[in-house]
Amino acid sequence: MTKETADMKAWYAQKIQLLIPVVNYTSRKYTRSKVHKALPDRFSYIVEELLTEKQQETDKQDYIQAIIDNVIQLNQAASLISALCYVIQRFVVDHLHVVGDIYDRGPAPDLIMERLIHYHSVDIQWGNHDIIWLAGMAGSPLALMNVLRICARYGNLGIVEERYGVNLRPLVEYSWKHYTVRDKFIPKLEDETSFSAEEKNNLNKIQQATAILQFKLEGQLIKRRPEFLMDERRMLDFIDYTKSTIQLQGKTYSLVDFSAPTIDPADPCALTKEEEELIKNLLRSFQNSEPLKRHMDFLMKKGSMYLRYNGNLLLHGCIPLHQNGDFKSFRLGQKHYSGKELLDFFEEQIRYSYDHPEVSNDFATDLLWYLWTGECSSLFGKKEMATFERYYIADSGTHHEEKNAYYRLRNQESICKEILKDFDLPTNGHIINGHTPVKAYKGENPIKANGSMLVIDGGFAKSYQKETGLAGYTLLFNSYGLQLVAHQPFSSVNEAVTQQIDILSTKRLVEEVERRTTVAQTNIGKKLIQEKEALETLYKNYDVY
Incomplete structure (x- = not known):
C-alpha cells in the first residue's frame, strides 16, 4: 500500500467517524421509524449500526472500526460519506417551502426542478415567472411568446432548446428572414464571452420576433376579454405606422428601433399565415416536451397560489389592495372577487386550464396570462407591464410600472x-x-x-x-x-x-x-390528531360499521 493510499483511507475513516455524531445529533428529535425511512437503502443497515452502538466502550469501538474498514476496503467510503451528508441535510430540513419564481432568469431551472422532484418533502407557492411557463404548457401561445422572448433577452434559450428539447429552428429561420440586429434588443448576458457574435445576433433577432408576436397576440386577447379592462395595452393599435410614432395617454412618442415587417397597419394584431403556422408548431413542440411536461406536472402537484402553514401565510406576490387598504376586487360578470376568495378563484382557473391543454383561447387559459401582467393579479402586483415602452420609447418616464x-x-x-x-x-x-x-x-x-x-x-x-x-x-x-x-x-x-x-x-x-412549539401545534400534528380521532371513532363503532 502506498502512502497516498494509506492517507486516503485514513481520511475516509476520519470523515465517517466525524459525520456519525452529526447524523445522531440531527436525527435525535425524530422517531426511530422516521429515521429508518430516511436512511439510504444501500447503507441503512450499516448506518443504523453506527448510530446505535456506544462508541465509548472499547469492544464497540473495535466493532465500529471494523465496519468502517470494510466499507473502505469495498471502495464504498466516498458513497457512504455522500449518503451521510444527504441524510444530515434531510434531518436538518424536514420540509422545504419554495416561495415562487423558480423560472425567473436563472440559467438552470430544470436542474432545480429535478432536485425538488427528488426532495423528500416540499411545497411551492407559484410566482409570476412560474405561471407564464405553466400557461405555455396549458396551451397559451401568448404565454409561450413571453417565455421565449425573456429567454432570448437573458441568453437562456438553451433551457428551452437543449434541456427541454423544444425545436426552435423554425423560429430562428423566421427571425433571420424578417429582422435585422437592433441596439434595443442586445441581450442582457451574465458572461459576454460565452456567446459568439452570431449567437448574440440570433438572440437579438429572436427577441424582436417574439416581442412583435407577443404584442399581436396581446391585442387579440385583450379584445376578446373586455372584462380584463386592459384596452390601453393594445399597443399596436396606437401606432402611426407612417410616422413611426405612438400615442399614449394624450402624448405622442417617437419609436426607437421599431421594426414590424409583418404588421398590416389596417389590422395590426392580425397574424400572417406564416406566423400562425410558426406559433402552432412552437406550441406543439413545447407541450410535447416530456421533461418539461414532467416538471410542469410537478409544479402543479406541489404548487398553489398561497399556503397556510403553521399559522403563517406564504405567498409569492401580493394581496391586491386599494390605496386605503381595502381589498381590491376583480370583477367577472356580477361577481366580485377579492382577498382570499380572489386567490382561490385564480387557482381554480389555473387547474382547469392546465387540465385542458388542447384549448388555447378559453377564459381560464387567458386568465393565466392575466396573472402574468394584469392589474388585479396577485402574482404581478403592478398596474401594468411596460414591456413595449422599455423596448421602443426613449422617454424613461413611460417605463415606470406603478406597484400595487x-x-x-x-x-x-x-x-x-x-x-x-x-x-x-x-x-x-x-x-x-x-x-x-x-x-x-x-x-x-x-x-x-x-x-x-x-x-x-x-x-x-x-x-x-x-x-x-x-x-x-x-x-x-x-x-x-x-x-x-x-x-x-x-x-x-x-x-x-x-x-x-x-x-x-x-x-x-x-x-x-x-415555550417550544410541539408537533401537535403544527399542520402535520393537527392532521395526525385528526387521523387518530378518526381511528378511535372507527374502533369504538367497529360493530356498527
Whole structure:
C-alpha cells in the first residue's frame, strides 16, 4: 500500500467517524421509524449500526472500526460519506417551502426542478415567472411568446432548446428572414464571452420576433376579454405606422428601433399565415416536451397560489389592495372577487386550464396570462407591464410600472393582521412574502410591520444581486421560533472546494417563542390528531360499521 493510499483511507475513516455524531445529533428529535425511512437503502443497515452502538466502550469501538474498514476496503467510503451528508441535510430540513419564481432568469431551472422532484418533502407557492411557463404548457401561445422572448433577452434559450428539447429552428429561420440586429434588443448576458457574435445576433433577432408576436397576440386577447379592462395595452393599435410614432395617454412618442415587417397597419394584431403556422408548431413542440411536461406536472402537484402553514401565510406576490387598504376586487360578470376568495378563484382557473391543454383561447387559459401582467393579479402586483415602452420609447418616464398599494401598506401591522384574518389565520402569525427583491445594500429591512411581514426574496438570480447586494434569504422555522438567514453570493463549486469557502450566511432572530412549539401545534400534528380521532371513532363503532 502506498502512502497516498494509506492517507486516503485514513481520511475516509476520519470523515465517517466525524459525520456519525452529526447524523445522531440531527436525527435525535425524530422517531426511530422516521429515521429508518430516511436512511439510504444501500447503507441503512450499516448506518443504523453506527448510530446505535456506544462508541465509548472499547469492544464497540473495535466493532465500529471494523465496519468502517470494510466499507473502505469495498471502495464504498466516498458513497457512504455522500449518503451521510444527504441524510444530515434531510434531518436538518424536514420540509422545504419554495416561495415562487423558480423560472425567473436563472440559467438552470430544470436542474432545480429535478432536485425538488427528488426532495423528500416540499411545497411551492407559484410566482409570476412560474405561471407564464405553466400557461405555455396549458396551451397559451401568448404565454409561450413571453417565455421565449425573456429567454432570448437573458441568453437562456438553451433551457428551452437543449434541456427541454423544444425545436426552435423554425423560429430562428423566421427571425433571420424578417429582422435585422437592433441596439434595443442586445441581450442582457451574465458572461459576454460565452456567446459568439452570431449567437448574440440570433438572440437579438429572436427577441424582436417574439416581442412583435407577443404584442399581436396581446391585442387579440385583450379584445376578446373586455372584462380584463386592459384596452390601453393594445399597443399596436396606437401606432402611426407612417410616422413611426405612438400615442399614449394624450402624448405622442417617437419609436426607437421599431421594426414590424409583418404588421398590416389596417389590422395590426392580425397574424400572417406564416406566423400562425410558426406559433402552432412552437406550441406543439413545447407541450410535447416530456421533461418539461414532467416538471410542469410537478409544479402543479406541489404548487398553489398561497399556503397556510403553521399559522403563517406564504405567498409569492401580493394581496391586491386599494390605496386605503381595502381589498381590491376583480370583477367577472356580477361577481366580485377579492382577498382570499380572489386567490382561490385564480387557482381554480389555473387547474382547469392546465387540465385542458388542447384549448388555447378559453377564459381560464387567458386568465393565466392575466396573472402574468394584469392589474388585479396577485402574482404581478403592478398596474401594468411596460414591456413595449422599455423596448421602443426613449422617454424613461413611460417605463415606470406603478406597484400595487400592498407594497406600501404591508409595512403597517394593522394591514397585515387584516390579511391574516381574511385567510382565517391567527393575527399573531406572519405573512411570508417573495417576489420583490429586498434592496439590502440600501438599508431595506426584510422584517416589516413589527414582524408580521417577512420578505424573503433577496435575489438568488445573479441578475438581481447588483440590485440587492445579497443572494437571497431563507426563513428558518423550528420549535424555538423564526430566524431569517441572509446569503452572500456563491461563485462556484470549484472555488468552494479549492479555497474551502462555502456560502456565507448571516442569521437574524425574528421571533423566539416562550415555550417550544410541539408537533401537535403544527399542520402535520393537527392532521395526525385528526387521523387518530378518526381511528378511535372507527374502533369504538367497529360493530356498527
